[in-house]
Amino acid sequence: MARVLTGIQSSGRPHLGNILGAIVPAIELIKANQEESFIFIADFHSLTSSKDGELRKENTLAVAAAWLAFGLDIEKTVFYRQSRRPEVAELTWYLSCFTPFPMLANAHSFKDKSERLADVNAGLFTYPVLMSADILLYSADLVPVGKDQLQHLEMCRDIATAFNHQMGTELLKLPEARISEEVKTIPGTDGQKMSKSYNNYIDIFLPEKQLKKNINSIVTDSTPLEEPKDPDTCNVFKLYSLLADADQITQMRKNYQGGNYGYGHAKKEFMELILEKYAEERKAFDFYMSHPEEVGQKLAAGEAKAQKVGMELLQKVRMQLGFA
Template sequence: MEKILTGIRSTGTPHLGNILSVIIPSVSMANKNIKHSSFIFIADLHSMVQIENMKIIKNNTYKIAAAWLSFGLNIDNCLFYRQSDVSLVTELAWYFNCFYPYKRLALAHSFKKEMKKKEKINVGLFTYPILMAADILLYNAKIIPVGKDQLQHIEIARRIGNYFNKKIGKKLFVLPNAFLQKKNMFVLGTDGKKMSKSKKNCINIFSSDEVLKKQIMSIRTDSKSVKEKKNPETDYIMSLYSLIAPVDQIEIMKKKYIRGGYGYSEAKIALYEHIIHKFSSEREKFFSFMKKKSLLDHILALGAKKAKSIARKRLNCIRKHLKFNPII
C-alpha cells in the first residue's frame, strides 16, 4: 500500500492554481485510495516563515480546510489534519537537521531565490525543506502530489531519507516520489507568470463575484482589436479556459480567436461565467464552512488524533535506533 501525502501552506485562500494542481487531484486520489493511506495536512508551521501574525495564519488555516472540504474530501477515508497539531514532526525535523549536510541545503533553489529578494531571512526559511522532508518521511509517504516548483524539495526529502537510512544502517524511510498532473503543473496567473499569492496575480474562486470578475478582467492581453485575428496558443485567457472548460467549448473559443471579431473582454467574461458555473457548488460549500469554524476545528482535531497515533509509533522506532527512550 503506497501512502499519499500532500499539504498547502496557510498563507491565504487557495487560488485556482492550488485547486487545479493540488486540491482536485489529491482529493480524487484520497477518496479512491485505501482507507487511511492518504495524508492531507494544512502546513501552518511552514507558513510562519512568511507570516508572523498567528491570527492571520489561524484564519488562513480555516480557509484552507474549507477549500479542501468544499471539493469533496472524504475525511473518513483519509487523515486530514493541521500540521502544528502533530508536533512530533518537529522532533524528526531536528534529527534531520543534525544529519543532513549544511552545504547541500544551502543549494536549495527556493532559499537562494528568497536571499536575492529579502534582506531579513529567518532560519525557518533555510530549514524549510528539512521540515517538509519530516512531514513526508514521518509517515513513509510514497506519492507526493506537488506543483512543478516543489520538485527539488521532494528530491531533498529523498536525499535526507537515503542519507539517514545509510547512517542508521537500516531502511527506516520509504523514499518519496513527486506526482505531477501534467495538464495542470503550471497554472498561469493574470500576468502570464506562474499563479502565486506573492505575485498578486491570482484568480480566487472563493472571493465575491465582484472581486472574482475584477481579477479575471485584469488578465494581461496584447493590443489587438476586436476585429483582428488572435493566437489562442499564446493567450493567457485561453490558457486558463483550456484548463477548466469542456473540450467542445475550448474548440469553439479557439475558432472565435482565429476567425476574428471576438474581443478579449468577451473571452474574459466567458471565463468568468464558466468559473462561476463550474465551481458554484464548491463556492457555496466554502462560504458555509467558513461560518462553522468550530466544526472545522473538530474535523482537524479528529484527523490529528489519527495522525498522532501513527507518528508516535514511527518516531519511537526512529528514537530506538538513535538510542533515545521511547515517547510515553
Template structure:
C-alpha cells in the same frame, strides 16, 4: 496499497492555480482504490514568511475550507494541521542532526534568497529538513510534487538513507516523487505563472462582484473588436480552456477567429463559467468559512487525532534508535 502525502502551505487563500495544480489532483488521487492519502496544512512552514497570528489563522481556515469544498473524504483519508502534531518539530530536530550543512546550503529554496542574507531566517535554511520530517513521519511512499520540488524529495531520501545507514536498519521508508508532466503552469491575469507573490491570482471564492473585478483585469492586447484574434496567445482563452468542455473551447476558438468578438465578451464568458462550474464548491466554502466554522474545526481535530496516532509510532522507532526512549 500506496501511502500518499501532500502538504499545502497556509501562506494565503488558495487560488485557481493551487486548486488545479495541487488540490484537485490530490483529491482525485485519494479516490483511487488502494490509495491511502495523508493531506496536511503546512502552517509551520508559513512561519518563515508570515508572522501575524490572526492572518495565519484566517489562511489556515481558508485552506482547510477549500479542501473540504472540493470533496475531500476525511473518513477515508487523514487531514490535519501540521502545527497540531508536535512530532513534526521533534523529528525535524533529530533529522537536523543528520543533515550536512552543504546540502542545505545548496537547496534551491535557500539559494534563491541567499543574496539577501539579512532577510533569510534559520527556518528558511532548514525548511527542507522540516519537509523531510513531514514525509518520513508518516511512512509516505508517494509524494506528488511539481518539478521545482524534486530536489527536496531527493534530499528527504538522502537524509533518511543516512539515518538508516547509521543504525543499519530500515527505520524510514524512502519516498518517491511523483511528478505529473501533464500539469501545465496555470497563467495568472498578467500572463506570468499564477502566484500570490505576483498578486496575479484568481480567488474562486470571492463574492461575485469582486471576482468580476479581478477577471476584468486579465491582460489582453489591443486588437480591435471587429478583427479576428489569436486565441493561443490570449490569457483569457488559456484560462477558459482549462475549465471548459471541449465543445465550449471549440466554440470560443471559433468566436475569436471569426472577428466581432471582444476580449470583454470572452472575460464575461470566463466569469460565468467559473460561477457555474464551481457553484457547489463556492457554497461549501462559504459554509465552512462563515456559516459553520465549528464543523471545519471538528474535521481538523478528528484528522489530527488520526495523524498523531501514526506519528507517535514513527517517533517511538526513532527514539529507540537514538536512546531517548
C-alpha cells in the same frame, strides 16, 4: 497500494492555479488509492515568511475550506494541521543532527536568497529538514511534488539513508516522488504563471462583484471590437480553455476569429463558466468559512489519527537514539 502524503502551504486562499494544479489532481489520486492518504496544511512552514498569527489562522481556514469544498473524503484521508502534531518538530531536531551543513547550503530554497543573508532565517535554512520530518514521520511511500520540490524530496531520502546507516536500522522508509508530467502551467491574469507572489491570480471563491473585477483585470491587447482576434495569444481564452468543454472552446475560438466579439464578451463568458462550473464548491466554501468550528472538528479528527501513526514511529526513533 502506496501511502500517499502531500502538504499544502497556508500562504493564502487557494487560487485557480492551486485548484487545477494541486487540489483536483490530489483528490483524484486519493479516490484511486486504496490505502489511507495523508494531507496536511503546512502552517509551520509558513512561519518562515509570515509572522502574522491572525492571518495564518485565516489562511489555514481558507485552505481547509477549499479542500473540503472540492470533496476531500476525510474518511479516507488523514487531514490535519501540521502544527497540531508537534511530533514533527521533535523529529525535525533528531533529523537535523544527521543532516550535513553543505546539503542545506545547496538547497534551492536557501540559495535563491543567499545573496541577502540578512533576509534568511534559520527556519528557511532548515526547511528541507522539516519537510523530511513531515514525510518520514508517517512512513509515506509516495509524495506528489512539483519539479521545484524534487530536490527537497531527494534530500529527504538522503537524510533517511544517513539515519538508517548510522543507526544500523531500516526504520525510516525512503519515499518516492510522484511528478506528473501532465500538469500544465496555469497562466495568471498577466500571462505569467499564476502566483500569489505575482498578484496575478484568479480567486474563484470571491463574491460575484469582486470576481468580476478580478476577471476584468486579465490583460488583453488593444485589437478593436470589430476585428478578428487570435485566441491562442489571449490570456482570457487560455484560462477559459482550462475549464470549458470541447464544444465551448470551439465556439469561443470561432467568436474570436469571426470579429465583432470583444475581450469584454470573452471575460463575461469566462465568469459565467466559473459561476456555473464551481457553483457547489463556491457555496460549500462560503459555508465552511462561516463555520470554522466545523472545519476545526474535521481537522481535529485527522490530527488524532495522525498522532497515532506518528507517535508509533517517533517512539522507535527515540529508542534508537537513547531517549526512551
